[in-house]
């Protein structure tokens with residue numbers, strides 16, 4: 001909750017000394033309230049007041065840093081319930097679960113999958129960020145497993161409610177800023193002590209929001225505020241309800257007791273059906289899962305989930321555009337084909353990725369199409385015959401060519417006739433509808 | 447301090463629209479809470495899931511479907527019956543791809559014939575989709591609406607360019623239901639609903655198709671559009687946006703690279719069939735969580751997963 005000018009005024013010395021550059025403390029306070037200036041511009045402000053203001057203006061939800069070095073990530077820090085209200089801040093992270101009851105074969109296979117599913121999609125590296133290591137009763141194996149999983153270099157999430165075992169497990173990974181999902185009603189005090197001592201994020205398990213709330217209060221009272229909330233692992237409906245209630249209480253209710261990120265065990269909720277798991281994981285990408293735990297990772301799952309996540313966590317306030325200009329691929333020459341597309345970043349990255357994959361030399365023209373996708377910009381009148389013709393005439397590409405061939409996106413095949421009239425001397429070719437068909441198309445064209 | 451629930455009560459409510467007749471008829475909408483928020487109030491009808499079939503053997507579906515359906519695909523009525531008996535979806539979406547003037551260009555009469563046969567062979571509610579050619583679709587929708595009078599079908603869909611024909615024939619003359627299709631924009635959705643109402647179509651006869659995209663392909667606009675529509679419908683009690691939403695997920699997700707790149711082309715990516723199912727399940731669940739009251743999928747495993755998910759999450 002932001003403070004009003006009057007509330008801030010009460011924190012100033014009220015001497016109107018003008019050193020801040022404002023005639024009165026009140027005038028200064030109004031500016032601070034409006035966010036135009038920061039409170040430290042008053043040299044006389046007390047530390048206590050600064051602290052109070054920082055707390056009062058802090059976002060309703062804490063940002064928690066987990067993992068070390070290359071694995072480090074932020075979760076939480078959200079300020080809205082819906083992305084269109086402003087933007088969602090910290091993308092959902094994914095985890096794959098291991099446990100001491102799994103056979104070596106299963107463990108090896110999951111490890112291999114985590115390493116394998118690691119790829120670039122539109123300038124974002126896609127891979128599972130974390131691993132859950134669940135304690136299921138075999139201590140020796142559990143500890144060996146943790147050692148073994150270190151080689152993955154992922155964020156450790158230890159799921160263990162036995163304090164003594166947790167103590168030994170934490171000792172193995174405490175320098176990596178892990179999460180210990182271990183506290184419940186029965187062990188909360190010991191778990192807090194352990195988490196504090198080792199400076200790790202503590203995960204709180206509860207079946208009802210009331211239980212979880214009480215656990216948070218206990219932890220905060222004990223001075224541990226690095227927390228993550230587990231809204232349940234047994235019932236899909238209840239878990240969803242808890243997740244929503246927690247986030248809503250923090251964002252709408254302004255109650256910071258619930259201002260912590262969440263961890264949702266989609267794997268345990270989905271009854272062993274991988275498609276149900278995907279449905280759940282997708283729901284929690286939209287609805288407040290800070291970390292979503294999966295049974296395993298593979299490309300079929302990842303392509304969908306990471307694609308959805310990438311979309312949902314784009315900032316609606318920042319249009320994703322690329323610079324309109326002539327792009328060159330694979331050293332194009334005077335007889336290489338000229339492709340044309342739009343300046344929407346998503347389109348550009350999809351198309352450029354495919355041209356690269358084709359290894360065929362090509363020019364790619366990008367006019368100013370309002371930063372919209374092919375059909376959207378065409379429907380909006382920003383990607384038509386005239387726009388394309390002007391781009392070609394103005395960018396100087398014609399001087400570099402001996403063979404003038406223009407390849408249109410298949411979705412705007414209707415522009416062919418127009419362009420044949422507008423651009424005498426050019427051969428207008430309708431390309432495929434989907435960029436993925438470009439490699440085949442380009443290699444057959446040459 | 448004790449935990450205090452932040453209650454969310456909305457003044458608006460999504461209207462109920464019924465499709466089909468008899469025992470198998472389905473009703474969409476009816477909730478006065480955000481999607482899946484059963485704990486907040488009246489969650490209304492659980493979202494419905496339909497399976498897509500086509501009026502001719504689809505040329506661009508991955509081989510997995512030919513393996514699944516075999517010869518059944520050669521006749522839409524046989525196919526529909528098979529789907530009803532084997533997979534029991536909430537409804538069947540019959541898509542008239544064969545009507546496309548740039549494709550098989552099947553005549554209006556042929557399309558009507560197919561629609562009639564399909565309708566006779568199943569008792570599930572029917573959603574009739576077109577070929578994406580606005581003029582041709584107006585013609586077939588009009589003729590099919592007439593031929594299937596009394597069956598309470600849903601025409602998918604009426605757009606800005608053809609809403610007069612589709613609305614007048616579909617809803618006014620033959621008392622069918624009509625989906626109003628707009629392009630991922632709350633204002634466009636609202637405007638088309640208003641135009642339909644001005645034409646005389648009852649609000650109870652309209653559902654909305656507010657646009658769709660595959661996960662990873664501009665899907666954020668789809669999700670946010672639905673969020674905004676839901677908030678306006680419930681929070682501001684905006685009656686022009688209280689129609690339930692239907693989203694043809696499969697029309698989008700089965701043409702993107704993730705779902706169609708061959709296993710030779712992308713050796714790392716694994717089973718093409720599984721990729722397609724994950725894409726459609728992910729997009730469908732996201733759409734339901736954003737406000738779709740009905741989704742259309744292509745793979746029976748997607749249907750099964752989404753049904754299980756819905757039954758469990760709404761509780």
Ligand code: B12
Nearest residue numbers: 341347372373374375376379409431434435629659664667
């Ligand atoms: C997201 C979206 C929007 C967003 C815009 C996001 C953006 N930055 O573009 C918003 C909500 C703003 C929007 C607005 C509008 N939209 Co819009 N929108 C979409 C949506 C849902 C997805 C578009 C997308 O991101 N696609 C992903 C990108 C990667 O696809 P792409 O650019 O086409 O690229 C692919 C191919 O074309 C190919 N390709 C690209 N370049 C090249 C080049 C070559 C050489 C080749 C061979 C291939 C190739 O590769 C890519 C992958 O295969 C589509 C529906 C859909 N599912 O497609 C409607 C859609 C494109 N929109 C549509 C319309 C009508 C509009 C509006 C005009 C509506 C209106 N009347 O106001 C407005 C216009 C905006 C304006 N006035 O400024 C219609 C277009 C109808 C038509 N067939 O003409 C669509 C199809 C929806 C529909 N079914 O009605 N839209």
Ligand code: SF4
Nearest residue numbers: 016017018020025042
């Ligand atoms: S510098 Fe501080 S004390 Fe002086 S007028 Fe400004 S706000 Fe008041």
